[in-house]
Amino acid sequence: MTAPLDVSGSAAEAHPESVLVGAGKAIQGRSLTRIAWIRLRRDKIALTGGVVVLLLILMAIFSSPIISLLGHPPLEYHQDQIDPNTLLPKGTFGGVSGEYLLGVEPINGRDVFSRIVAGAWISLLIGFLATIVSVVIGTTLGVVAGYFGGWVDQVIGRLMDVFLAFPLLVFAIALAGVIPDKAFGLEGDSLRIAMLIFIIGFFSWPSIGRIVRGQTLSLREREFVDAAKSLGARHGYILFREVLPNLLAPILVYATLLIPTNILFEAALSFLGVGINPPTPTWGGMLSEAVRFYTLPHFVLFPGLAIFITVLAFNLFGDGLRDAFDPRAH
Template identity: 65%
Template sequence: MATRTDTSAPEATKVPAKAIEGRSLGRIAWTRLKRDKAAMAGGITVILLIFMAVFAPLIVGWFGHPPNEFHQDNALLAAELGGLPRGDFLFFENSGISGDFLFGLEPQNGRDLFSEVVYGARVSLLIAFLATLVSVLIGSTMGVIAGFFGGIVDTVISFLMNVFLAFPLLLFAIALVGVLPDKAFGLSGNSLRIALLIFIIGFFNWPYIARIVRGQTLSLREREFVDAARSLGARGPYIIVKEMLPNLVAPILVYATLLIPTNILFEAALSFLGVGVQRQVVGEPGVTWGGLLSDAARNSVVHFMFFPGMAIFITVLAFNLFGDGLRDALDPKSKR
């Protein structure tokens, strides 16, 4: 009688099965985001820009000169001061660019342009971030309320959105700054102007994000988990905070990253028109990239326009690349 042999491997030599590791939604999104090289490059650039804004005094101390230090005996004022030696770099003729002045000098008073661009990042990003925060808070709240409750509430809020979207914001900003007193609300000077810009940009831009949040809320309120919460006796505020807001974080975060560059451009436009932060001669420099471009337009100096313009261009491009990559990572279905 034939005997059956056991061909299976001994128990001691068997390799234990590896447990399947679960991954959170955040980890999956991070994995997708890491694969997008353009988005990662934009994110790294954004981090470097924030680092530059926060540590502006340290960076200027290493690579530049105090932003309000005049160098009237340098290259740019050679014609007026008797033919001193000039520094040329590429097509920036008579710019004063050298190892001591990386971006050259201003044409009027010889201030270090590198220092002003670095300090300009501090003011421009501060206004853009805080204005975006105001827009996100107001827009998210109004959008959730309109989408969840519907009816007359939705009608009134939607009408307010249309009113704000039709408002001539640029003309209002120019008119408001024109009648601005020297002191108000305990603020004065550039502090008052910065607060006013944050209010104007943030308060009047909330309808854009409110429309997106409202549309998402209209979809979420018909989902099964919301019906389950209602069946268990949950009320509106609990459902909004505990059930809906966690599902709205992704679209709000994505739109916020895309709204920041828009606010940077709007602040630059206001400063270019002369209704933004004003330049200071003494003390902390009240300078933005838009203000530098405004001064450059009056002087028609190539390098004076180039470096602030490139700072705005790189910042806006970095935020847009990162925002697009974040959107694709959090919602792969949106990628075509």
């Protein structure tokens, strides 16, 4: 028979409550958003991309004060900065100086810095609004297709295939050639911007639609959807109150990756001459004009760097968001 243990005067006499120091404190839960923010803060590269994106947005919003402070009106000619014999900017590296931070354009002498800053709001505006159009259409049709399945899924799926096979660039070039100077109460740059938003946004929704459809196929088999159905919830309630909130993370991540794609497409259309009409400054239009002066590569460098930095920053930030919202990430 085993002798009883002598616990008198030892640590075993202590009550369990006294051993668990701080056990009385309430345990605080962390939401998915907070967990994602903690992960995102650890990703210095993604945070750097996010800071650059924020600076670009602020530059686009406050483009007029920035131009007034550091540059000249983007459509103003400065013939005194042009050599009358060569029609090239005076000085070195395209006339870069304290007054003209990135120099001036050949022949007309327009301020390159001011035109890049002024072109930022057009590129970002088209990129953001076209992405919103794509997300709204793609999310709506993707959720409906994934949730209902059957013939609804088949119809929407074939519609996605048609749009993905559509020659978007050819259509944009053809539409830009036949669009009138005034339509739908719009004219000039406003009409062109609306046209680009429609073309880019309306024809790029199938990409996000397929992602949302795949996520919805998984979510519709989850327990909370079955519970809502057992309680008599209607399809609309389940879609917008149960399924859609669980899709916000992948939608947000894909939207940040879709914005730079739309910005590149707008720049390509402007480069081909079917985007915003000159002399309104756009990054793609500046590249198109700079191609003529192949002996002066810096006029291609500056707008090219603006596009490169913008696309890279959005991609880095989007990749960081994707990793932050990934439940399998450590």
